[in-house]
Amino acid sequence: MNSELPDSVTSRIGVSQTRRYQVTARDIRRFAQAIGATDPVHSDEAYARTTRYGTIVxxxxxxxxxxxxxxxxxxxxxxxSPVELAVPIPAQRAVGGGSEYTIERLVRAGEAITVTSTLKDVYTRQGKSGLLYLVVVETRFAAEDGQPVATEVATYIKRV
Amino acid sequence: MTTPRAVLAGASLPVPLPELAVTPDHTQLFMFSAVTWNRHHIHYSKDAAVAEGLPDVVVQRALLGNFLARLLTGWLGEAGELRELSWKVLSSATPGRTLRCQGDVIGREADPAAPGLRCEVRIIDEHGTLIAAGKAKLVLHSLPS
Known part of the structure; x- marks a missing residue:
């Protein structure tokens, strides 16, 4: 299974890091611009008040x-590349492989989000051009009351 | 266009979603790297990307997911929300090329307490190459009684 992985990798699986961020209306506006989302519910407070959310989401x-x-x-x-992928494996070239994203509710401007990032798994697969290392990172996002807001499990592919 | 409510009410499946075409450019890749604080050089340095065997700087995995999210929320409008989205990147997408984001509603959960729709989604580039494929679950807001 994971015989190619040294103990220095497997011992890190399950290890988490936690951070906390205050989300501002500016953060949301910039993210919306970056993805090309033009719905004013992401940027116009007066408009957002008329929606079911009552504020910028x-x-x-x-x-x-x-x-x-x-x-x-x-x-x-x-x-x-992000430090979340920096596991000691003999492969450096990384690309994004895929994602499983769950949304419990939309984030509102002004709230604090606690981010918990966990190395979930590292495994190998034989690719067309050699051995691939797959690094799986789970990131949980929770509101101030501890309730989950979103979870993403992202898989990154690293090649020698 | 078949509305989310009409699909939930029993429209014949699969129901195709209105296509979303996007053409990410270098500025968009830069903005997305900036807002996600993603400093990976394959998204801004062509030399570095090519040295790693990629055709050019590549569109971020996460940005591809946001294009699929826009496909779904653009169709949903105020009828509901995106609850789950999973996707796999199957080929590199590079700036300046048009990406066609497509999807089909393939299932529905008509439970009045939690009405929902299940979709398949994909991104195809202008050469017909499958860039990403995935699945989504949508929840529809309850109608006022």
């Missing part, structure tokens, strides 16, 4: 903007 996958830890640049891998 984020696009459904907004919590992706809270996923990667903002470590100082010198702590990033040489390719700038």
């Amino acid at each position: 984020a696009p459904p996958l907004f919590c992706q903007s809270l996923t990667y830890d903002e470590v100082p640049p010198e702590q990033l891998p040489a390719d700038g």
